[in-house]
Amino acid sequence: NAGVTQTPKFRVLKTGQSMTLLCAQDMNHEYMYWYRQDPGMGLRLIHYSVGEGTTAKGEVPDGYNVSRLKKQNFLLGLESAAPSQTSVYFCASTRSGRTYTGELFFGEGSRLTVL
Amino acid sequence: DQQVKQNSPSLSVQEGRISILNCDYTNSMFDYFLWYKKYPAEGPTFLISISSIKDKNEDGRFTVFLNKSAKHLSLHIVPSQPGDSAVYFCAALKRTASYDKVIFGPGTSLSVIP
Numbered sequence: 001n002a003g004v005t006q007t008p009k010f011r012v013l014k015t016g017q018s019m020t021l022l023c024a025q026d027m028n029h030e031y032m033y034w035y036r037q038d039p040g041m042g043l044r045l046i047h048y049s050v051g052e053g054t055t056a057k058g059e060v061p062d063g064y065n066v067s068r069l070k071k072q073n074f075l076l077g078l079e080s081a082a083p084s085q086t087s088v089y090f091c092a093s094t095r096s097g098r099t100y101t102g103e104l105f106f107g108e109g110s111r112l113t114v115l
Numbered sequence: 116d117q118q119v120k121q122n123s124p125s126l127s128v129q130e131g132r133i134s135i136l137n138c139d140y141t142n143s144m145f146d147y148f149l150w151y152k153k154y155p156a157e158g159p160t161f162l163i164s165i166s167s168i169k170d171k172n173e174d175g176r177f178t179v180f181l182n183k184s185a186k187h188l189s190l191h192i193v194p195s196q197p198g199d200s201a202v203y204f205c206a207a208l209k210r211t212a213s214y215d216k217v218i219f220g221p222g223t224s225l226s227v228i229p
Contacts, residue, residue, distance in 0.1 A: 104151075104159075
């Protein structure tokens with residue numbers, strides 16, 4: 001019963017390097033999200049997707065790109081990493097529809113350090 | 116501009132006593148309010164929610180109270196247990212034309228002392 005799985009769990013990058021975080025969910029959820037968590041700031045939405053092939057910007061999208069080629073996967077890319085992107089990244093998913101009341105299912109997080 | 120605020124970064128409570136975590140919000144258009152719990156090295160997990168048209172919701176040891184006039188909600192944990200030690204995030208859901216937006220507060224770290 002995997003739920004939401006993120007890889008890798010830890011990564012150290014040098015400034016200017018690129019990388020991709022992978023999120024996979026096995027709950028057939030339509031909506032998927034990428035958040036970052038920083039001390040004293042809660043979770044802030046980077047990008048989200050309301051279905052396969054669609055993505056949109058959240059509140060802090062600069063420096064990130066995303067893709068949702070398959071319904072179960074949501075990729076977060078950093079093309080040129082900066083120290084300000086040092087953070088813990090969480091992927092989340094949820095079902096869609098008017099019965100949705102805000103319950104998100106989160107992965108375990110990916111800790112990224114940019115030197 | 117933080118729309119969901121948790122003004123207490125941390126809280127310590129004795130085991131068996133009541134824990135009260137507070138949250139304030141600035142937008143009257145939220146549809147639901149939620150609490151999430153997060154242990155170290157894990158993702159947040161949903162704990163309890165309340166509709167904006169209700170003033171109380173209870174689930175076992177957890178009760179959430181909503182005071183719309185004060186734009187304030189609180190989570191009560193009774194009795195508190197050491198396993199409740201975690202970071203608690205208050206969150207609010209606002210339905211939009213494009214997607215259902217969940218906004219998180221900065222979190223309160225609860226320590227339950229045995």
